Each structure stands twice: as structure tokens, then as C-alpha cells.
Amino acid sequence: MFDPQRVKLLADRVRPTASSQTRLLPVLSPLAALLPDGGLRRGTAVRCGAGAHGGALSLALALAAGPSAAGAWCAVVGVEDLGALAAAGLGVNLDRLAVIRAASPHWALATGILVDGVDVVIVAPPPRPRPSAVRTLAARARDRGAVLLVVGERGSWAADHELVVEQSNWHGLADGAGRLQARRVTVVASGRGSAVRPVRQELWLPAATGNVVAA
Amino acid sequence: MTVLPRLLIVECPALMAPFPVPALPAAPGRPEEGEGRRLRIFARMVDALAEVCPWIDPVRTGVCTLPIRGPARYFGSEDAVLARVIEIVAAVVAPELALPGGAPAALARLGVAEGLFAATLAARSEAVVAEGGTVAFLAPWPVDVLGEPDLADLLTRLGLSTLGRFAALPAADVLARFGASGGHCHRVARGLEGELPGWRMPGMGRRLVAALGRELALTEHQPGFWGGVSAAEERAAEVFTDLQRRLGPEAVASPVLMGGRGPSDRCHLVPWRPAGAVVEDGSIHHRRAADGRTRPARPVRGTERPVRGTDRPVRGTEPPWPGRLPPPAPARVVACELAECTAAERSPAGRAAVAEVVDDRGAPVAVTARGLLTGRPVRLSVGGAPWEPVAGWSAPWPVEERWWSRGRRRAARLQVLAGDEVARAYLLVVERGRWRVEAVYD
Incomplete structure (x- = not known):
């Protein structure tokens, strides 16, 4: 039907060009220590996790803020209740953010299409995604040079790096007085290859101004 | 009744490749010939047609459709759209094929009908099918236009030689006798379904972008470098358009910030649309390529409103909103509106957001008319989940909206930390004694 050589040529054409060819996407400075290369390497998947106290989505948004500020496109799949105000506060450029509202069976289809043209895809898969879908998406992201930020619990995704919010303390709220002002978290990073030794980082996520600051 | 979109189909016989495309032997020294060249001319044609309508759907090389309702309203009539389309196609294609520009009829066949299948037949006879007349239009066509030789053969031997006769069969009998694919053909014949499988060349959108990419490189125009739409923007636009085509226009949304008190008032999701226009503060803004900023299409009251692009909520530059929730x-943010508190309880998402707050004696906590809690919140349950101990709570924020009108609403917001060992932070809202989770500080 098609000449495979020609198809490959076409595939090369639609691949990221020039400026986006750089393999490392910058992240905000408080997060750089958590990643082995000091940034998000294209084609990798990073799982953002948290316990019952939450914080995984904020962490993923904070990770996407660096590339977004540098001009990358971001998309969010499987988080229909995204608080865009919080995303903007953490530094994500809303002009280059798309929120995908697909029915949950379509999450893998949507993610697979997105990695073709979007640099950073934040995806919250269903609790137990099919391993075959995970493998396909990981391979596709690697091929297209997109970064997958997976918001999910342990075991949901065999990611290259894992960043987990281990402790979380809200400040500013007392019994019937005050308001939520800032959250101090401990993020523990672990991963394969050059990142076997876990790294800890204390962060304000978010700080009182809504952004992310090293504690 | 019929919900198929009314489509204008443009077929360019000179560009139409036989499908599936046979592998062409590359002519020495002439790599431009054949499929690649046809694809590039077609890509430029589609690009030019975007002037009429941005939702052009390339079906296969040389064939594309566009919804005609909107353009017809804009140009005044369907005839005006057809005339404009012929002009555009002639301008792009005639010089390339060295055909006389004065005979545009040979360049393109146009047809208008509901659904891709009927539109394709309309193009064959160059017909404009009247609105709602698609089923009647399909009826006299022979059954072999369905492209299922076995089915057509059998139907003809049964004496059902036209689509109209086939359509008159009861649907259940057709399904029982001819199976799922026969049933699909039957639905197409009855005008309930728009297209048959296999009529589209897969991956057409991406092939066109690839073709245009080469085209742009040849004309020494590097978008992005000279301040136009960058390659990254185009790639993103391509995948978003693709997603919208597959999952519906609502599937891709852009967040837009606006004024308001609660988090769900302050952020709205609007369907993503291609570069050129963005919706902001409820009005259309046109993007100016020169500086990448947007300008309001018509004046917006309160011009000190932040302009998109620099619209990080900066304190001091926005009008004050008494009762606004402070950052972070x-x-x-659970998307259902405050007003739909009771209606929302009927949907699964709404039920998951229903909360209960009780004091140490198990009595529900409420907010008094003076904005005070009737008791100390001790336990919280969200969406019917087990009770969680409350670790901290704020003073209630009274919300009083439209107190001057009959649509007045009184509610209160409360920030609550709750959880068994580690606390999760919630934003609750209470209205008429019912608690609901409005947002989670995830």
C-alpha cells in the first residue's frame, strides 16, 4: 500500500523540529535537584505520587511549569476537575495548556494522539491501567520525544522516575480560624539508571503566593 | 430525526489517487511526480479552502468535505459558497495542472448532502440535495454504490436493486440476515448513518501536515523563525484538531480565567479552537501574530482587565471581589455550579461530591444566618465514604449573590483539613443545610 521508506520520511517530517530538538526540558529551580539530569528528559515518563494527603497533581503541574514557561505545550488527560487557577499559580502558561475531557475509556487513545504534538502530557490513568496500553504509550512517548507526567499510585505505571510526596503539612488553619496558606511537603525522588539513590527535597507546594518554593 | 451534518464535498478528479494507492516506481530525476505531488497540491488546496471554513475534513487525496451550514450563513447562500469554493480550487489547482483556468468545472466536482456517503453520491451527479431530502435522494441509486459486491449481488437477485428498496426492509430482519456490516449498510441507506467503513484514507491529516511542511520548506518560509505561528504551535493544533474530530469539539478545552468569588466561578473551560481566535471574558479576541498578544474584537468594559498572555492573576490589577477566596x-475544582447544588446530586460526579459534616454528638453542622457554625466540625464524610476526623477548619466565608433579585443565593464556604493519619485539604460549600465538596487541594 504505502512505501515504508516514504512513510518514515513523512514521520520524520512531523517530528519535533529545531528548537524543540533539545533533549532536556527545563524545570523550575526548586525541582531541579529531584531529577537526575536537572530537567525533564524528552521521551521519559515520570510518575508523580502521593499518599492519602494528596499533592500529586500539584507536583505534576509544578513540574510542567518549567517547560510551559519555556514555550512548550502541555495537555492534561484524565483530570476533568483541574483547577486552572492553581495551575497558573504554579507557573503553567494557560495559553499553552489544553484540558482533555475524554470519557475514561478513551484516556489511552487521547494520550497516544497527544504525545505526537504536545511536549508535556500530564495523564491520570485509571487505577489499574492495562499493561499493554502503558507499554504502548511509553514507547510512543519515547519515539516522539514527549514527556509523560503520570499522576497515579505506586504500581500504576512503570515510570523512569518516581517523585512521591511523602509528608504534607498545611499551614495557616486552626480550629475555626485562619485559612489554608501554604503546604510544606517532602518529595522523595527515585528512579532507574543514574537515579538509583533516592533524593529528598523539602518544598512549599504551594507557597503562600501559589507558586512552588524550596523550603 | 436525522442528525447527520450537511456537508459540501469537493472532489478534484485530477488529484484523486486510486485508493489504495499503488506503489509508484520513482521516476529517475523526477521525485516530484505521482502521489507526493498530488498530495502537496491537495494540501495547498485544503489550506486555501480554510478561508471558507476552518473545519475541513480531508477524506482522501483529492477529496475533502466541509460543513456548509455556517459558511452558507456567512456568505448569504449555499450557491455563494459553492461559487467561492470553485474559485479557490481553480486558483490553486489550475496552474499546477496546466489546465485552462476558464474551465473550472473540469477541475472539481461539488456536491451537497447530509453525511459523507450521500455527499459522495451527490458529487457524482454534481447535485445539491435539498435539506432533509437525503433519504429521497439516496433511494433510486443501485445497491452496488454501497461498495459491498456480495451484498449487492444478493440484494439484486432478491429484487431489491435500489437503496430505497433495501432501506424499506425492517432493520431487525436485515441484521438477522446480513449481520453487522449489512446492518450498517442498511442504516446508511436509510440516512441514519453518514459513512461506510473504508471510505477514508487513514492518517490523512498528518499526511497533509507533512506535505505542507515540505511545501513551506520549499518556499523558504520558516514559520516561528519570522514571528508567525511556530512549528510547535502547528503540531499542537494538529493533534488537538484530530482529537476533536474523534471525540467531539468539547473534548479539548482551554482554561480561561475571569472574575468571581469561588474557584469554579473564576475559571472556565471553553472548547479549544485553532489559532486566530480565543475566547476571553466571554467575547472573541483575535490573536495578532506580530506580538502574540490578543486584542478584544469589540471593546470590553473595564479595559484594565488583564490581557490574555499576561493574565496571571496579579493582585492589585483586578477589580476587587468581596468574598473572593484568597490564594493558594x-x-x-468540582465543576458543578453552586446553583445546581441539588440538581448535581443526581449525577454520579455530583453524588461523589456530596459531603456530610457532623459535630461530636453526630449532629449535622450548619451555618447560621449570621455566618457562624452551629457546632465544632469533628467528622467529615465525602461521597458516602467512611468518616474522617477533622483536623482543622477555617471560619466560614459567607457567599451572598444577587441579593437584589429573586435569584438570590446564600451559601457559605469552609476550608477543612480531614483525614485519618494525614490530612487532606478540602474546600466545602454549604447551601440550605447541604454540604458539598467544591474543591480539593490536591
């Missing part, structure tokens, strides 16, 4: 903002 919650990362998850």
Missing part, C-alpha cells in the same frame, strides 16, 4: 488556589 485548589488544584482540583
